[in-house]
Every structure is written in structure tokens, then in C-alpha cells.
Amino acid sequence: MRAETQNNVEAIKKSLTLLAQRMDWETAPHRLEEFNAMIEDGDLWSDPARAQKLMRERQALLDQVSTYRLIESGLKDNVELIELGEAEGDTEIVSEAEEALKKLVELASAKEVEALLNGEADGNDTYLEINAGAGGTESCDWANMLARMYVRWAEKKGYTVELQSESPGEEAGIKSASYKISGPNAYGWLKSESGVHRLVRISPYDSAARRHTSFSSVWVYPVVDDNIEIEIPASDIRIDTYRSSGAGGQHVNTTDSAVRITHLPTNIVVTSSMKSQHQNREIAMNALRSRLYQLELDKRNAAINAAHESKGDAGWGNQIRSYVLQPYQMVKDLRTGVETSDTQGVLDGDLDRFMAATLAMDVAGKSRAEANAED
Numbered sequence: 001m002r003a004e005t006q007n008n009v010e011a012i013k014k015s016l017t018l019l020a021q022r023m024d025w026e027t028a029p030h031r032l033e034e035f036n037a038m039i040e041d042g043d044l045w046s047d048p049a050r051a052q053k054l055m056r057e058r059q060a061l062l063d064q065v066s067t068y069r070l071i072e073s074g075l076k077d078n079v080e081l082i083e084l085g086e087a088e089g090d091t092e093i094v095s096e097a098e099e100a101l102k103k104l105v106e107l108a109s110a111k112e113v114e115a116l117l118n119g120e121a122d123g124n125d126t127y128l129e130i131n132a133g134a135g136g137t138e139s140c141d142w143a144n145m146l147a148r149m150y151v152r153w154a155e156k157k158g159y160t161v162e163l164q165s166e167s168p169g170e171e172a173g174i175k176s177a178s179y180k181i182s183g184p185n186a187y188g189w190l191k192s193e194s195g196v197h198r199l200v201r202i203s204p205y206d207s208a209a210r211r212h213t214s215f216s217s218v219w220v221y222p223v224v225d226d227n228i229e230i231e232i233p234a235s236d237i238r239i240d241t242y243r244s245s246g247a248g249g250q251h252v253n254t255t256d257s258a259v260r261i262t263h264l265p266t267n268i269v270v271t272s273s274m275k276s277q278h279q280n281r282e283i284a285m286n287a288l289r290s291r292l293y294q295l296e297l298d299k300r301n302a303a304i305n306a307a308h309e310s311k312g313d314a315g316w317g318n319q320i321r322s323y324v325l326q327p328y329q330m331v332k333d334l335r336t337g338v339e340t341s342d343t344q345g346v347l348d349g350d351l352d353r354f355m356a357a358t359l360a361m362d363v364a365g366k367s368r369a370e371a372n373a374e375d
Contacts, residue, residue, distance in 0.1 A: 001082060008101045012075050015108035016068065022115040023064045032061060056123070067111050074104045113352075114185065116359040121222035121297060122188030127290055131176045132169065133196070133215035140169030142199045142214040145347060147177050150193075150218075152349030159183030164283055165258070165273040172205070178271065178287070180223065187222040192358035193351075194220045195320035202326045211326060215319075221294035223286070230289040237288070238262045241277060259284045266295065321354070323347070336361055 001009075019025075035058035038044060045051045078097040085093035117123070128150060132143035154161045160182040167175040181190065196217050203212040224230060240260045258273035259280040270287040272280035323343060324330045331346045332339035336357040340346065 001086070002098070005082065005098050005101060008098075008105045009075065009079060011105050012071065012101070012108045015105075015112045016072060016075070018112050019064070019068050019071075019108075019115055022118065023061065023068070025068065028061060028065050032058070032065065035061065060123070064115070071104060071108050071111070074100070078104070113356045113359065116356075116362070117185045117188035119188060119191075119297075121293070122191075123185055124187045125180065125182040125223040126187035126190050127164075127221050127223060127287055128179045128181055128190060128193075129176070129219045130174070130178075131217045131219075132174065133217065135212075135214050137169060137171045137173065137205050138203055138212050138214045139216055140171070140173030140175055141205070142173070142197075143175070143177070143216040144169075144173035145199070146197060146216055146218060147174060147179075149347050149349055149351070150179070150181075150190075153351050154181050154183070154186075154349075156349050157183055157186075157189070159186055163274055164287070165271045182223075187220065188359075189352075189355050190220045191222075192355050192362070193218050193320075196318050198319055198322045200322065200324045200326070217318075221290050222297075224289045224293045230292050232263070232285075232288065232292070236264050238264060239281065261285065261288055263288055263292070266292070268292070333357065 035054065038054060039058065044054070078100045081097035082094050082101075085091070085097065130143050130146050130150075132139040135142075151161050162180045162182070164178045164180055166177045169175055196215055199214045199216075200211065202209055206212065238261070240262070241256045242258050242260060243256050257275075257277040257280060258271065259277060260269060260271045261281075261284045262269050268288065268291050270284045270291060272283040272287070274280070275283065320335055321331065321333045323346070324332075325343055329341050329343045330339055331343055331354075333354045336354070338354055338357045340353070342350065
């Protein structure tokens with residue numbers, strides 16, 4: 001067996017080991033039996049929320065087991081084909097099996113990353129907010145570039161992207177924008193993108209062609225499931241209506257239909273301006289519930305979040321990634337050290353490498369925190 005093929009075999013075995021650990025392979029069949037028994041209970045659907053949660057958990061475990069068995073059998077079958085082909089001198093069989101192993105490595109690696117998405121809200125849809133920092137036109141243009149980057153990333157994932165509010169810059173770009181991104185594990189993938197993003201480039205708006213540094217913030221929080229109750233007393237909020245400041249076109253508002261909700265105890269502000277006033281109020285309330293839920297998640301993971309936030313001290317004190325377009329090209333994540341010179345690919349939505357590295361760091365940090373707590 002060639003060295004490259006042997007390396008692929010070892011990589012697949014490593015992924016299988018990690019997948020087994022993440023789902024606790026030894027108990028998985030027993031847990032599936034328990035799920036099946038509960039589903040057969042005639043009283044299950046008397047509580048629809050519990051039933052739906054149970055069905056989601058069962059399907060998630062079933063998918064994990066099926067994926068593990070698929071990769072395991074694919075590895076065994078192709079290794080046997082290679083050994084058979086080598087013994088009989090059939091190079092065609094060997095070549096086909098080696099190519100199949102290459103594809104299996106990619107599948108195993110992708111599933112290994114997905115296995116890290118096991119947080120409480122990781123499977124949920126998500127809200128994503130982008131806000132330009134200080135710097136006028138430069139930062140507004142950078143915020144617009146970030147919005148395009150995340151929309152491209154979401155589209156590659158097959159996710160649905162819905163613009164909920166947008167405030168254009170005075171000369172170019174956007175001051176802020178809010179999106180709802182819907183699809184499997186949308187929040188789990190995007191949650192690592194919260195923070196300050198720094199751009200260094202020769203400004204297209206500077207006649208002297210000088211280099212500028214711009215900052216924009218990205219904040220991500222999960223869409224709250226219907227079975228998660230977030231109580232918001234009416235006395236805790238202030239609701240204002242206003243006319244959208246959009247530049248026109250299909251999204252222009254000609255009445256005061258945009259809605260701004262302020263949560264007085266936390267000073268959280270959410271807006272929606274793309275629909276009717278009634279719809280905007282509902283959208284903004286849903287966004288507020290999600291923001292408050294995110295606060296609760298942050299409290300539960302305070303130690304890990306504090307460790308992450310201490311990584312960057314540039315910009316607004318919470319910088320997570322630098323995008324350098326001149327004098328050289330590099331995108332570098334300051335938390336994980338992952339970097340690439342393919343700046344255009346990143347700005348076109350190639351973000352998985354950064355997200356995967358941060359997910360792995362999250363899991364490692366959580367494991368250390370749990371171990372320290374036990375000590």
C-alpha cells in the first residue's frame with residue numbers, strides 16, 4: 001500500500017475514533033432502543049414540544065450512527081479491494097479504491113467537525129448582525145464586504161438568508177445590517193464569528209492611495225426554539241417606530257413601519273425594517289428573545305468566553321481576525337492562529353477552516369474547564 005494511501009487510512013481511523021468518542025459509541029445502540037420505545041408510547045404526542053425535541057434527538061443520534069457505520073464499512077471495503085488488487089496485479093481496482101479512500105477522508109473530516117456541533121443551541125437557525133466601526137466610509141464599506149462574505153458562505157451551505165434590517169452608509173456600504181440565517185447547525189457554525197474583524201488595505205476612497213485600517217463588529221445569536229420560554233414583561237421594553245433610512249428600491253419604506261425595541265434592563269436594542277409594522281414588531285420581538293437567550297448561554301460558558309475575549313486587544317478590545325489585502329495578502333484568526341493567503345476565497349465565503357478550528361478550541365477549552373471543576 002502506497003504511503004499516501006496509508007496516511008488516508010490512518011486519517012479515517014482517527015476520525016472514526018473521534019466520532020465514536022463524541023457520540024459515546026458503546027451506548028449509542030442502547031440509547032436508540034430507548035428512543036424507539038419512547039416514540040411508541042401513545043401518550044408522547046400529548047406534549048408536542050417534548051415529542052418534537054425527542055424526535056430531533058433521536059434523528060441526530062441515528063444520523064451519527066449511520067454516518068459512523070458508512071465510513072467504517074467504506075474503509076474496510078476499500079482496504080480489502082486494494083489488498084486484493086495488489087495481490088492480483090490489478091492496478092485499475094487499486095486506483096479506484098484509492099480514489100474512494102480520498103473521498104472518504106473528506107467525508108470523515110467533515111463529519112468530525114460536525115460532531116463538534118453539540119451545544120445546546122448549535123442546531124438552531126441564527127441571527128447575524130454586522131455594525132461598522134469608527135472610520136466613516138471605510139468602515140461602512142468593510143461592513144458591506146463582511147455582509148457579502150457571510151451571505152456567500154450561507155449560500156454555499158444551502159442555507160436561507162433573510163435580510164431583516166439595514167442602515168446604509170452615507171457615501172458607500174452599510175452602517176449596520178441584520179440577517180436571519182436558516183439551516184441545520186447555522187448557529188453552531190456561525191457562533192465563532194462573533195467579535196471584531198479588522199481590515200487593512202489601500203483605500204479605494206483615498207485619492208492619495210494610502211493604507212487604511214478599518215474595524216467592523218459581527219454578533220451572532222441563536223433563533224430561540226418554540227419550546228424555550230423567554231419571558232419579557234411589557235414594562236421591560238420600549239417600542240419605537242420610525243421611517244426606514246434605506247436608499248430606496250424594492251425595500252423602501254414610505255411610512256413609519258420600521259420598529260426598534262429597547263430592552264431596558266440590559267439596554268439591548270433590536271430593529272426590523274423590511275416588512276410591515278406588524279411583521280417588524282414580531283420579528284424584532286423574536287430577535288430580542290434570542291438575544292436574551294444568548295446572554296444566558298454566555299453566562300453558562302463565562303470561563304470559556306473570557307478566555308477567548310482575552311485573545312485580542314486591538315480595535316474595540318475584542319478583535320478575532322485580521323484581513324490584510326495590502327502590502328501582502330493574508331487572513332489570520334488571532335484565537336487559533338489559522339491563516340491563509342487566499343484572501344479572495346475567504347471574502348467569497350470560504351470560512352469553514354476558521355470555524356472548524358475555533359470549534360475544536362471550544363471543545364478543548366470546555367474539556368479542560370470540566371476537568372478543573374472535578375479537581
